[in-house]
Each structure stands twice: as structure tokens, then as C-alpha cells.
Amino acid sequence: MSKTSSTQQDFALQAPGDSGSKINQHGLRGPHIPVEKFESSADKSDKTNPNVGHLYTKNLVKSYHKGKIEIPVLRGVDFTADEGRITSIIGQSGSGKSTLLHLMATLDAPDSGEIYFENNRIDNISSRARDKMRNRDFGMIFQFYHLLPEFSTLENVLTPLMISNGMWKYWSQRKKFRQRAEDLLKLVGLGHRLNHRSKELSGGEMQRVAIARALIADPKILLADEPTGNLDRKNGDEILDILRKLNRENNLTIVMVTHDNSIAEQADSVVRLCEGKVQTA
Amino acid sequence: MYKLVLCLRYLRTRYIALASIISVMLGVATMIVVNSVMSGFSHEMHTRLHGIMSDIVMESHGMNGFRHWEEHIKNVKEVIGDDIESITATVHVPAMLSINVRGQWLPRHVTLVGIDPDTYAKVSDFSKYLKHPENRSAVSFDLKENGYEAPTESPLFSAGWNHRREKAAYEKELRAQMKRFQVFEETGRYPNEIIISNQPTPVAPPQQPNPLRTVNHEEEVPIIPPHANDADAPPLPGAVPAELLINQEESPYDVANKGADRFSAARGTLKTKIYDPMHDQATGIILGIAIGSVRQRNAEGIVKDYFMVLPGDDVKLSFPTSSSPPQIASDTFTVVDFYESKMSEYDGAFAFIPLDRLQQLRGMIDPTEGTAVSTIQIKLKEGADLQAVVNKMRATFPPEVFPYRIQSWKDLQGPLLAAVEMEKTILNILLFLIIGVAGFGILATFYMIVVEKTKDIGILKSLGASGSGVMSIFLWYGFSLGIVGSGVGMIMGLLFVVNINRIAGVIEWITGKEVFDPTIYYFREIPTIISPVSIAWIVAGAMFIAVLASVLPALRAARLHPVEALRYE
Numbered sequence: 001m002s003k004t005s006s007t008q009q010d011f012a013l014q015a016p017g018d019s020g021s022k023i024n025q026h027g028l029r030g031p032h033i034p035v036e037k038f039e040s041s042a043d044k045s046d047k048t049n050p051n052v053g054h055l056y057t058k059n060l061v062k063s064y065h066k067g068k069i070e071i072p073v074l075r076g077v078d079f080t081a082d083e084g085r086i087t088s089i090i091g092q093s094g095s096g097k098s099t100l101l102h103l104m105a106t107l108d109a110p111d112s113g114e115i116y117f118e119n120n121r122i123d124n125i126s127s128r129a130r131d132k133m134r135n136r137d138f139g140m141i142f143q144f145y146h147l148l149p150e151f152s153t154l155e156n157v158l159t160p161l162m163i164s165n166g167m168w169k170y171w172s173q174r175k176k177f178r179q180r181a182e183d184l185l186k187l188v189g190l191g192h193r194l195n196h197r198s199k200e201l202s203g204g205e206m207q208r209v210a211i212a213r214a215l216i217a218d219p220k221i222l223l224a225d226e227p228t229g230n231l232d233r234k235n236g237d238e239i240l241d242i243l244r245k246l247n248r249e250n251n252l253t254i255v256m257v258t259h260d261n262s263i264a265e266q267a268d269s270v271v272r273l274c275e276g277k278v279q280t281a
Numbered sequence: 282m283y284k285l286v287l288c289l290r291y292l293r294t295r296y297i298a299l300a301s302i303i304s305v306m307l308g309v310a311t312m313i314v315v316n317s318v319m320s321g322f323s324h325e326m327h328t329r330l331h332g333i334m335s336d337i338v339m340e341s342h343g344m345n346g347f348r349h350w351e352e353h354i355k356n357v358k359e360v361i362g363d364d365i366e367s368i369t370a371t372v373h374v375p376a377m378l379s380i381n382v383r384g385q386w387l388p389r390h391v392t393l394v395g396i397d398p399d400t401y402a403k404v405s406d407f408s409k410y411l412k413h414p415e416n417r418s419a420v421s422f423d424l425k426e427n428g429y430e431a432p433t434e435s436p437l438f439s440a441g442w443n444h445r446r447e448k449a450a451y452e453k454e455l456r457a458q459m460k461r462f463q464v465f466e467e468t469g470r471y472p473n474e475i476i477i478s479n480q481p482t483p484v485a486p487p488q489q490p491n492p493l494r495t496v497n498h499e500e501e502v503p504i505i506p507p508h509a510n511d512a513d514a515p516p517l518p519g520a521v522p523a524e525l526l527i528n529q530e531e532s533p534y535d536v537a538n539k540g541a542d543r544f545s546a547a548r549g550t551l552k553t554k555i556y557d558p559m560h561d562q563a564t565g566i567i568l569g570i571a572i573g574s575v576r577q578r579n580a581e582g583i584v585k586d587y588f589m590v591l592p593g594d595d596v597k598l599s600f601p602t603s604s605s606p607p608q609i610a611s612d613t614f615t616v617v618d619f620y621e622s623k624m625s626e627y628d629g630a631f632a633f634i635p636l637d638r639l640q641q642l643r644g645m646i647d648p649t650e651g652t653a654v655s656t657i658q659i660k661l662k663e664g665a666d667l668q669a670v671v672n673k674m675r676a677t678f679p680p681e682v683f684p685y686r687i688q689s690w691k692d693l694q695g696p697l698l699a700a701v702e703m704e705k706t707i708l709n710i711l712l713f714l715i716i717g718v719a720g721f722g723i724l725a726t727f728y729m730i731v732v733e734k735t736k737d738i739g740i741l742k743s744l745g746a747s748g749s750g751v752m753s754i755f756l757w758y759g760f761s762l763g764i765v766g767s768g769v770g771m772i773m774g775l776l777f778v779v780n781i782n783r784i785a786g787v788i789e790w791i792t793g794k795e796v797f798d799p800t801i802y803y804f805r806e807i808p809t810i811i812s813p814v815s816i817a818w819i820v821a822g823a824m825f826i827a828v829l830a831s832v833l834p835a836l837r838a839a840r841l842h843p844v845e846a847l848r849y850e
């Protein structure tokens with residue numbers, strides 16, 4: 001955990017010349033650089049930890065309580081998201097997909113079972129370490145976009161950096177950060193909407209902003225909860241294209257929750273959740 | 282970083298929160314105004330209360346005072362000599378002052394104080410409040426020619442020897458007229474000249490054509506009669522020499538020194554001396570200005586002083602002698618000055634005459650035992666501990682042995698000062714409660730904002746914000762609202778205090794009622810003192826309340842479960 005985060009931390013401080021190969025054409029320097037560059041750059045931390053973005057769960061159990069009634073949601077889920085691949089979780093509404101995703105993102109704690117990220121157990125670590133992981137290792141995308149209404153497009157994208165950097169640190173690097181946010185917004189096709197408020201954007205545009213925000217801290221894994229669930233077909237496809245492109249070009253691990261079979265089919269592997277258990281499809 | 286940005290953003294977009302701190306703002310402003318006015322008031326009261334008083338008063342319970350006061354002073358100097366700035370002895374006695382107004386004798390109850398002008402001036406600020414500038418540097422009981430400090434239209438401005446001579450001449454002329462009329466009645470012929478015999482006549486009431494002279498001279502009645510400039514007029518035996526009024530049997534000691542004034546004493550021939558108000562003055566007396574004048578509002582609503590007596594006029598005093606049982610001694614005195622401390626309690630209560638004269642009249646001079654005084658007054662050096670010195674003196678003169686009372690000026694004015702302090706404390710508590718109530722307003726508003734921002738809090742947490750980070754957003758929010766509220770409140774309060782008299786004027790103009798009545802308070806303006814320390818306390822208190830009120834909502838925000846917040850649109 002600490003090793004990986006150290007490689008994550010200094011991405012923004014990297015001078016363009018020094019191992020410049022790490023910054024690709026999108027301004028992204030994911031850990032998932034193309035294979036030949038991965039070999040040539042000979043990054044020690046990447047080599048010692050080959051499971052970049054690898055996430056799996058062991059026998060996860062989670063139930064909710066409504067008063068005295070216990071509502072079991074997950075009854076022993078074993079789920080694996082392989083590094084550099086798109087894994088989709090499919091299941092009926094209420095089958096516990098979101099619950100599983102939240103558990104993996106350390107937003108909630110399971111009743112029992114274990115979650116591993118890059119071979120480190122993450123379901124029992126301190127809340128501080130969890131906050132740090134959510135900030136740096138995980139990118140989250142939600143069905144309802146979840147942008148901050150008080151912020152402009154650009155500020156929304158910059159929020160994770162604002163959270164991880166203190167005032168002085170942020171201020172001293174604000175130009176670099178801003179440039180990166182602009183690049184990411186261009187990448188998702190919103191280069192012209194930098195200063196709009198989120199309520200002035202359409203659903204598809206908002207989801208693009210959310211993707212840019214999820215990418216800004218250069219995560220190792222993207223967790224998307226029905227990213228197209230609230231969008232029309234065309235916008236949904238565009239979003240999926242972006243995600244696929246990110247996976248292809250940056251080798252970014254993606255876990256995508258959906259209830260739509262046709263979308264799920266486009267992933268590298270599909271996991272079906274049914275009655276709180278995994279049915280391999 | 283996000284904390285600050287979000288905090289500022291919330292500040293800019295949530296005007297309802299700004300509305301909630303208006304009450305804090307108003308609370309701070311009122312507290313500052315009330316504190317400044319109360320401090321100004323109590324400071325003014327302190328200086329005025331202390332003004333004509335010494336720091337420590339040691340008084341004898343007995344009517345005839347200390348016999349061995351010089352020895353006591355020596356003792357005191359031995360005990361607390363290092364702290365003494367100056368020391369004086371006085372005689373205090375209740376007295377009846379009679380002022381002749383329009384031929385009527387107006388009685389006034391006063392506390393008559395016999396002072397040694399030189400040392401008494403060093404012990405208190407008494408001389409600072411005198412109306413004649415020369416008396417301020419060196420108090421004297423001699424009537425001044427003129428030059429009393431007053432507005433030019435005030436009769437006090439032209440008082441003094443001028444006034445005395447004019448009045449004497451006028452009275453003389455009045456008597457001459459009456460005599461002529463008498464002759465005319467008897468003989469049917471109006472005489473050209475009247476020779477007034479030298480035989481004492483009953484005390485002529487100092488007739489004044491318009492005794493209640495006002496500051497406003499619009500309808501001035503000429504005080505100076507047509508023949509007033511008759512300077513060569515022979516001495517008028519109009520007034521009875523003062524010494525004749527004294528009951529000789531009661532004051533057996535003062536025969537030698539008995540005289541109306543130092544001039545007559547110099548002339549020696551006591552009984553044959555003719556007291557001529559044209560040239561002579563009786564013993565000088567300094568009156569509190571409220572004894573000899575009334576401050577009133579005239580028909581136009583302008584506050585004016587109406588003088589019943591002026592420097593140069595004669596008054597009479599009656600007071601008990603020190604014998605047992607006390608007899609009544611009376612004498613005529615010439616008003617030589619007024620003092621105006623602007624404390625109506627003092628300005629209406631005290632009259633000062635020379636100590637030796639009072640001792641003489643009261644029979645406090647014993648050929649064998651020396652003189653007696655009723656109080657010893659001490660002024661301490663700057664920085665001396667008042668209470669400690671009082672305690673030392675009390676130890677030196679234990680009440681079991683000496684029938685004396687030793688009090689500091691604060692003891693003497695204790696109830697009044699305590700009342701003002703009490704008032705201030707209670708007002709502060711009440712006003713701070715108002716700010717506290719405003720704090721609950723903030724709490725409710727913040728809670729609403731946190732509830733409204735539930736989703737945002739969830740988002741922030743999903744992006745890696747810690748609970749304490751989210752909490753500090755709202756704490757900062759409360760803090761900055763506190764800064765804005767108390768800052769604006771402070772500025773408002775200070776502006777109000779600085780312009781308070783103008784504002785009072787505007788209110789007066791609108792309502793037609795006096796906000797701060799100078800006839801009651803003896804202040805021309807509302808006194809204020811801006812104390813940076815108390816303002817700092819008020820502002821800090823208000824900020825503390827604002828932050829405290831935001832703690833609960835902030836805690837809720839910190840504890841919020843992100844999943845609950847994120848699950849629904």
C-alpha cells in the first residue's frame with residue numbers, strides 16, 4: 001500500500017523530461033502503461049508488485065437491518081477483478097451490486113469476509129488508510145453522477161486533488177493540476193465546458209465530468225456503479241467507449257456494475273450476482 | 282484545500298446562514314455600544330465622584346472632631362508615609378444656607394466644609410472644577426474682580442467685584458429713593474439730597490430687580506440702575522457687620538480673631554468698623570453650582586442655568602457649634618466662586634469656607650488644647666494600593682480605641698459604584714444571552730445546511746475526504762460566519778459609539794424627546810469609552826458561540842455514513 005502510493009504521489013511532480021514516457025498523449029500516467037514501455041522504464045515498484053489494480057473478495061457477507069428484521073444482501077461473494085481488464089457485475093435491481101461495489105471501495109464494512117487489493121487486505125485497515133485509498137487508488141463513478149453543485153466543471157474534476165493536498169501544496173501546483181484537469185476534460189470530450197456549473201450540464205456531460213474526476217488522482221482501478229443507467233443509448237455508448245478506451249490505452253482496471261445484459265457483454269468478463277451469491281456466466 | 286474552497290463557496294451561496302448571524306452581529310453591536318456607554322458613564326462617575334474627594338477620609342464620629350489631629354497626621358505619616366501624596370484636615374458640618382432671592386430668603390441644606398485652600402487643593406481635584414481660572418491654580422477665598430469662566434451671555438461671566446459694586450450701588454440708591462419718598466410723605470416736598478445716618482439699620486435684603494437672571498439675555502432687565510456709577514458715595518451702613526450676628530457667648534475663644542474679613546481685622550477697630558459691600562467682602566464661600574442655580578429647560582427647550590446667587594453676592598449660613606448641646610452659629614459670607622464637578626450630588630451639596638474661620642465660628646479653637654478638625658483627608662501616590670493603605674490605617678486606629686471611621690472614597694461611594702457595576706454586569710449577561718440565542722439560530726441553520734448537503738458530504742467521503750476534514754468544513758464555516766458577524770457587528774457598534782451623540786440628536790429631532798437629559802445627568806453629551814479589551818472579549822465570545830453552534834452539525838456531517846448519502850439521487 002505504502003509502496004504503491006509513493007509511486008502515485010509523485011506523478012504530478014515528475015518533470016516532463018525524466019522518464020517522460022510515463023505521460024501519455026492524454027496527460028495520463030496510469031500505472032498501466034503499455035507493455036513495452038512498462039518493460040523499458042523498469043519501474044521497480046511496478047515490478048515488485050505485478051498485481052496493479054488487482055482486486056478480489058473472499059466470502060463477503062453483508063446484511064442490512066431494518067429495525068429487528070435482518071435483510072441479507074450478500075451471502076458469501078467471491079469476486080475477482082483482474083488487473084487491466086474490464087469486469088462487469090450484473091444482476092437484478094436490488095441484488096446487491098451497489099452494496100458489493102461500496103464494500104470494495106471501502107465505503108462500507110462487510111459483516112464478514114475479506115477484500116484484497118493488490119494482495120493487501122483492505123477491509124480491516126484504518127479509516128485514514130481507507131480515505132487515502134479512496135482518494136488515490138480508486139476512481140468512483142455513480143449512476144447519478146454525484147457532482148458537487150457548488151463547483152464548476154473544472155473544480156469538480158480537481159476535488160480529489162484538493163482533498164489530498166494541503167492548501168499550500170495545492171496552491172503551489174495549481175497550474176499543473178489545472179492543466180491536467182483540462183486535459184482530462186478534453187479526453188472525455190468536455191474541453192469547452194470548464195467553467196459551467198454541474199446543473200448547467202446534461203446527464204451525459206455530467207457523467208463525463210465524473211469520469212474525469214475519477215481519473216484525476218490517477219487511480220489504479222475504476223469502480224463504476226451503473227455509469228450509463230441514467231443516460232440515453234447514445235450517451236451511454238459514448239461513456240462506455242471512453243471507459244473502454246481508458247482500459248485499452250492505459251491498461252486501467254475497471255469494475256462496472258450494470259443491470260443491462262448488452263452492456264455487460266462488452267466487458268472482458270461478466271460476474272452475475274443472484275440471491276447474494278456469484279453465478280459465473 | 283477543499284475545506285476552505287467549499288467553506289467559501291457555501292458562504293457565498295447560502296445567504297440564509299448570513300441571515301442567521303445577523304442576530305450575532307446585532308448582539309455584538311449592542312454589546313459594544315452598551316459597554317462603551319456604560320464605561321464612559323462609570324468612568325465619568327468615578328472621576329467626578331472621586332473628583333472633589335480625597336482617596337482616604339478619616340473622620341471623627343464626634344461633633345467636635347479630633348482634638349489631636351496634628352498628632353494623628355504624624356502617626357499616619359509614620360505608618361503609610363511612603364504612599365502619601367498629600368494630606369489635609371477639614372471640618373465638615375451640616376449647615377443651612379440662606380440665599381436672598383427677590384427679597385425672600387431661600388433655605389438650602391448644605392454640607393459645609395472648612396478647608397485649608399492650599400493643602401485641600403492638593404488632596405483632591407476640587408480646584409479643577411472652580412469657575413475662576415485663577416482659583417484653579419491657587420484657591421483663594423477673595424472675591425475676584427471678574428473673569429469667571431462662563432459663556433459671555435451668562436450672568437456668571439460678568440460676576441465678581443463688578444457685580445458686587447453695581448448691586449451695592451443699586452441698593453444704596455434704592456434706599457435713598459425710599460428715604461426721599463418718606464421725606465416726601467412727611468413734608469410734601471421731594472428732597473434733592475439725603476444724608477443717610479450712620480446708625481445701623483436692619484439688614485437690608487439685597488433687593489434685586491430680576492434675581493433669576495438667565496443665561497439668555499434677550500429680554501434683559503438692566504441690573505444697573507441709572508445712578509449706579511456713583512463711586513464717591515459715602516460708605517453705606519446698609520448691612521450689619523457680620524460679627525454682630527454671632528452669639529458671642531457660644532464662641533468664647535474667638536474674640537480676638539473675630540472679624541468680618543481680613544480687611545476689617547487689619548483695621549482693628551472691630552465694633553466701629555463699617556461693612557461696606559462696595560469695598561468689603563465677608564468671608565469667602567465657594568458654593569456648588571447647583572446650590573446657587575437651577576438648570577432648566579426654557580420654553581424653547583433649550584437647557585439653561587438660572588442663577589439665584591452669583592459671585593459677589595452675600596449669603597448667610599447657620600450651623601451647629603461644637604459645644605454641647607450644640608448652639609446655632611450664623612454668619613454672612615460672600616460667594617467668591619462656584620465649583621462644577623458635574624456630579625449633581627456634589628454640586629448641590631457642598632459649600633467650602635476657610636478652615637480657620639469655621640473652626641472659630643464653631644468654637645473649635647481651644648486656647649490650651651489647640652484646634653480641632655472633623656476629618657483628615659489623604660491623597661495617595663499614583664499606584665498605591667488603596668485598600669491596603671486603608672487596612673493599615675484601620676490597624677493603626679483600631680475602632681475599639683478610636684471613635685473614628687476610616688474609609689476610602691470607594692467605600693464612601695460604594696453603593697453608587699456598585700449599582701453601576703451591577704447594572705453593567707446584568708446588561709452584559711442579558712446581551713450575551715441574546716448572542717447565545719443567536720447561537721441556536723446558527724445551530725438550526727447549520728443543521729439544515731448539513732442535511733441539505735448530505736449527498737455532497739457522501740461524495741466528498743467517497744473521494745477520500747476524512748470525517749474530520751468534512752467536520753472542519755462546517756467548523757470553518759461557523760468560524761467565518763462568526764468573523765463576519767462579529768466583525769460587522771463590531772464595526773457597526775464602533776460607528777454607533779463614535780457617532781452616538783449625533784444619533785441621539787437625530788432621535789431627538791425625530792421624536793422631539795431628549796434622549797439624554799442634561800438637566801438630570803449634568804452631562805452635556807453621552808460619555809463613551811471604547812475599551813479594546815472588552816471589545817476583544819465580546820468579539821471572541823461571539824466567535825466562540827458561532828463555532829460552538831456549528832460543532833453539533835459538523836459532528837453530524839463527520840459521522841454521516843457515505844453509503845447512505847450516496848445511494849439515492
Ligand SMILES: Nc1ncnc2c1ncn2[C@@H]1O[C@H](COP(=O)(O)OP(=O)(O)O)[C@@H](O)[C@H]1O
Pocket residue numbers: 064065066071073091092093094095096097098099100
Ligand atoms: N441502508 C439500507 N437498509 C436496508 N436495506 C438496504 C439498505 N441499503 C440497501 N438495502 C437493500 O439491499 C438490497 C441491495 O441493494 P443494492 O446493493 O443497492 O442493489 P442493486 O444496486 O443491485 O440494485 C436491496 O434490496 C436494498 O433494498
Ligand SMILES: [Mg+2]
Pocket residue numbers: 097098099225
Ligand atoms: Mg444499485
